[in-house]
Amino acid sequence: MIMESHPTHEAGELHGDHPALDLMNTLATVDGVPVERWHGDAEVLDWLRRTLGPEVELPDRAPAGLLAAARALRERLRRLVQARKDEGRVDVKALNELLARAPRQLLLREEEDGTLRIARRHGGAATDALLAPVVEAAARLLAEPRFELVKRCENPACTLWFFDRSKSHQRRWCSMGLCGNRHKVASFRKRQAAS
Numbered sequence: 001m002i003m004e005s006h007p008t009h010e011a012g013e014l015h016g017d018h019p020a021l022d023l024m025n026t027l028a029t030v031d032g033v034p035v036e037r038w039h040g041d042a043e044v045l046d047w048l049r050r051t052l053g054p055e056v057e058l059p060d061r062a063p064a065g066l067l068a069a070a071r072a073l074r075e076r077l078r079r080l081v082q083a084r085k086d087e088g089r090v091d092v093k094a095l096n097e098l099l100a101r102a103p104r105q106l107l108l109r110e111e112e113d114g115t116l117r118i119a120r121r122h123g124g125a126a127t128d129a130l131l132a133p134v135v136e137a138a139a140r141l142l143a144e145p146r147f148e149l150v151k152r153c154e155n156p157a158c159t160l161w162f163f164d165r166s167k168s169h170q171r172r173w174c175s176m177g178l179c180g181n182r183h184k185v186a187s188f189r190k191r192q193a194a195s
Contacts, residue, residue, distance in 0.1 A: 016163060018163040019051050019133070020141040023070070024161050028158075028159060029159040048133075052134075059130075063126035063127055063130070066126075069128075070131060085152075095139055095142070098128065102125075102135070104121070104136075105121045106118055107119045149165075151172075155173065158174055
């Protein structure tokens with residue numbers, strides 16, 4: 001059973017350091033219970049705004065069906081990333097179909113202060129267009145030559161993924177404040193009990 005409530009910690013604490021991994025992390029496990037972070041189309045659109053930033057042009061309102069499309073993409077991506085980690089081979093057909101359904105257009109925008117910026121706009125069906133930047137990020141992630149830097153948190157009870165951008169590439173936890181700290185506390189208690 002998936003809880004339809006927000007986890008006790010902020011989404012920023014579980015940042016996967018990559019938009020595709022952040023997408024996967026929107027379904028987390030908290031105290032052994034799967035917790036869904038999205039409850040409606042508007043929440044997915046808000047997540048897209050926070051994740052993609054101003055470089056991607058997004059509408060003011062979320063189209064109907066965005067939640068279902070985002071959850072389906074998340075599960076497809078989870079299977080692809082796990083397959084790449086396990087076997088090194090993935091079925092790219094489904095992801096290529098999603099990429100083809102949302103062609104991209106670059107736009108030059110002038111801001112109110114006169115500065116110029118490049119924005120991306122995606123075409124196609126509304127949900128395909130909105131999720132296209134994440135699909136592109138997923139394609140880049142799967143093609144990453146150093147895929148060993150894509151890691152799952154070492155806490156066996158945690159389901160979160162991250163891209164290890166640490167200097168030594170020795171990151172082990174989704175968050176030091178959560179799983180890392182829990183591991184340290186458990187190790188400390190184990191050493192104390194052994195003394």
